[in-house]
Amino acid sequence: MNEHESRPLPDQKISLKALTVWRIASGIEFLLFALAPFAYWWLSNTVEFLPFWIIYLLAVAWLLYGLLNVVLLPKWQWKRWRYRIYENEVELYYGVIVRRRVIIPMIRVQHVDTEQGPLLRKYSLSSVKISTAATTHEIPALEESKADEVRDHIARLAREADPDE
Amino acid sequence: MSEFKRQHPISIFVSFFSNLKQMIITLVVLFFFGSSQTRGPWYYLIVLGGLLVFSFLSGFLHWLTFRYRLEEQELHIRHGLIFRKKRFIHRDRVQSIDLNAKVIQRMFNLVEVRIETAGGGEEPEFRIIALNKNEANDIRKELLYGKKKVVKNEEDLSLNAESTDEDQEAFEDLEEVIEEENEKEPDYKWSLSTKRLLIAALTSSGIGVAATFVAAIFSQFQQFIPETWYETAVGFLIESSIAFILSFIIFVVIVAWMIRFVSTVLKYGNFTLEKTGNDIVISRGLLERRQLTLNKKRITAVRLVQNVLRQPFGYTSVYVESAGGGTKDEDLSTILIPLCKEKEVMDHLEAIAPEFSFERPMSKLPKKSMRRYVIRLTVPAILVASFLTYFIDYGYYSFIAILFALGLGYWQYKDAGIGVNDRFLWMRTRKFARTTVVVPKKRIQTIEVSSNPLQRLNDLTTLEVSILTSITGKTFALNHLSEQQSIKYFTWYSYEEPTDNKKRDDEED
DSSP: OHHHHHSOOOOEEOOTHHHHHHHHHHHHHHHHHTHHHHHHHHHHHHSTTSOTTHHHHHHHHHHHHHIIIIIIHHHHHHHHOEEEEOSSEEEEEEOSSSEEEEEEEGGGEEEEEEEOOHHHHHTTEEEEEEEESSOEEEEEEEEHHHHHHHHHHHHHHHHHSOTTO | OOSOEEOOTHHHHHHHHHHHHHHHHHHHHHHHHSOOOOOOHHHHHHHHHHHHHHHHHHHHHHHHHOEEEEETTEEEEEEOSSSOEEEEEEGGGEEEEEEEEOHHHHHTTEEEEEEEETTOOSOSEEEEEEEEHHHHHHHHHHHHTOOSOOOOOHHHHHHHOSSHHHHHHHHHHHHHHHHHHHHHSOSEEEEOOHHHHHHHHHTOSOHHHHHHHHHHHHHHHTTTSOHHHHHHHHHHHHHSHHHHHHHHHHHHHHHHHHHHHHHHHHHHTTOEEEEETTEEEEEEOSSSEEEEEEEGGGEEEEEEEEOTTTGGGTEEEEEEEEBSOOOGGGTTOEEEEEEEEGGGHHHHHHHHOGGGOSOOOOEEOOTHHHHHHHHHHHHHHHHHHHHHHHHSTTGGGGGHHHHHHHHHHHHHHHHOEEEEOSSEEEEEEESSSEEEEEEEGGGOOEEEEEEOHHHHHTTEEEEEEEEEEBTEEEEEEEEEEEHHHHHHHHHHHOOSOOOHHHHHHHHHO
8 A cells, every 4th residue: 555655564573472372371261261151050050040051152152252362363463463663763563453553752762661471481571561651552572582672772762862852 | 947837727627628528428428329217316416526526636637747847949848647757849849839729718818739749659749738828929939930049138239249259149139039020020911801701601511411410419309309299390291201301301401501600600710821931820710719830841732622502602712731730620631711712712822832823724534534423423323212212102202313413423524634734733623522632743652543443444544642641641532534644644753764765766856
């Protein structure tokens, strides 16, 4: 398309291991939700008037949810996620259902952090959090060393940028 | 300037009444919504007495333990009964100082000082609830402008007039004195005329909120009105329930309107705006006086709001967003001008914040976005109307709402617009009221272009602009721009040089 020539999409992808991490996380969630059909099974045994067939409905919903949340969404999400760090700004592009494209100028960056939860740490990944005075943005999963590099890079550029423009 | 001082003893009553007010509100809520068990009158008397004593005691202890001392450029505060706290507020950390006076304070010529400090911490806001006016003004001056102590009388000056060095100093001091005097003569002054105040009150928005409130109260009241009254009064209306509902609605709207009228008059009565150098001082309120100081350099956006009642008469109100300052009841913004003619806005801005005064040509949204605006409002309206028609007698009247939805959707599309020059971006949107927001490029924190699946069907996007207001972020969004438009403003905001390809193209040209 025409307008994309004047402004190319960001070209850096996030770590492929993010896919695994996201799948594990939503897999755990998926297993927790398995409690819902079981709970209903127990309920229908104790309460007379609850029809049994609803349990099939719940099970199907649960499986579909799992398919979407564990298999498809992480893949789509990973495919979409892009970022790029320019000299004067950071650009992000992400989102499956709602697609977002954001510019964060270096002079507006107030602080940059890297964060890891237990899962990210296990896969030696880190997320980078960029805060401005008004908003916070996150690059969700980069290789630890890469994340540190990005963080320091943004921090340095943000420091150098002249806030009075 | 050296002794720790307590507040004016009236502060006891100020906090007494504000405590009491809160407790009574809680009680009323409990009374209305709680269980309707009847207890003896003694029970209520004891509860009430307990509350009175408790409120008074806490007010008294607050007065007793709260002490302050004004130093050079710094305010020291000690407070707390069990946990003693000390707090130093330095001039550099002060974001804004407001002077407020509720009715009690006004009776005794006192004010409440509200100091907002930067960097938040646990308490970004600090209040001294009762001080006499001079004292409060001293604090305000010291923390806003305070530099060195201002001299002296002329004799001092003449004594010092011997050596050149001291001469210099004396001269500077003189200048300071002059500056001080200048402070008292504002560069620009504006006040809301009585006629405008009344118009503002008549056309004030927020009737919806008031109406819900009134309706809630009246539905409660029905229990208390004796059955027989009720039946004679509205009996004939009940026959035709639609007339009853309509008259109830009209009644509620009128009462709500009156409430809004009175509250607007009280809020914006005696509104004056004075600008001195970079400081904009706004005073307002009939019973409860508020005075807020705003630094022109801290303004992050200007917003013109025209509600449906004001627009036909060409009236508008002007709000500003600023870093620091801002009140909760105005969505963290500050009202700059409660009501003026649309064509006067330019002149006011020219005088108050000249950088915001310029022509704002709007570029419109593409035709295809009209459909999205209309559909987004009409589909829910149709759903609700069908639901009502199915379940309620006369429910089909609600199909009128669909016409409203169609009209509003079209109107929203027609009014939507956006524009930029090299230093500013402006957007016009309508929910119900038409809002134009003007943001300097260097105040924009981030810009975001997003699209949901429905928008993508037509290559439409939403543009979101985030700025800082008060101490948090605020995002203004314009819906359904064409993708080309969005990317244009996206690149306008970009701090990067145009890409290499483009440069080469330019060179070839």
